Amino acid sequence: MTIIFPTMKDEGIGAKRGAHFGKATFYTAVTVEDGVVKEVKVHKNPGHVTGGCANAVANIQALGADTLVVSGIGGEPLKKFLAVNVSVYFDDKNETVEDSLRDFLAGKTAKIDPNHTCAHH
Template sequence: MKIAIPTMGAGGLECDRSGHFGHCDCFTVVTVEDGTITATEVIDNPPHEEGGCMRPVSLLAEHGVDAIVAAGMGMRPLMGFA
């Protein structure tokens, strides 16, 4: 399973989680197999522009993300993941 976490800074397991999905610097994606993290990847978040809140949804789908951990997310991205 691939899980994306909106993160600040350079990304990675040591970075802070972003408080808002669409305005994060990047996404830290962890691959979990049998309850263990087996891989980590950082995906840069494209600039947040008008109507651009669906861009990260598509980006994460292209990278095969199965789940996301986020504190704040607008309705359009939420529905896009649904």
């Protein structure tokens, strides 16, 4: 499983999480097998044009992601992630990738409720 965490700095697993996946400067990709972290890679977000969240979805999908953990996402991007089989989870409590990953692996992170997406999309 490859889990993507939007981040603002290239600081690996210790990075603070970015609030919005499309505007994050980096994507921290954590590969987990049998509950064990196998690899952590940080990728520069190539960006997307205003209203072009399909590009952001494709950017994350190109990293081999099957899971995305966010603290906010618009309804349209969420639909696009789900259409390409990328599960989206909601975490607005943990500040760092490490803390968010710990909760995710412990089963404490719920899939995002489509009724709780950001209104600006």
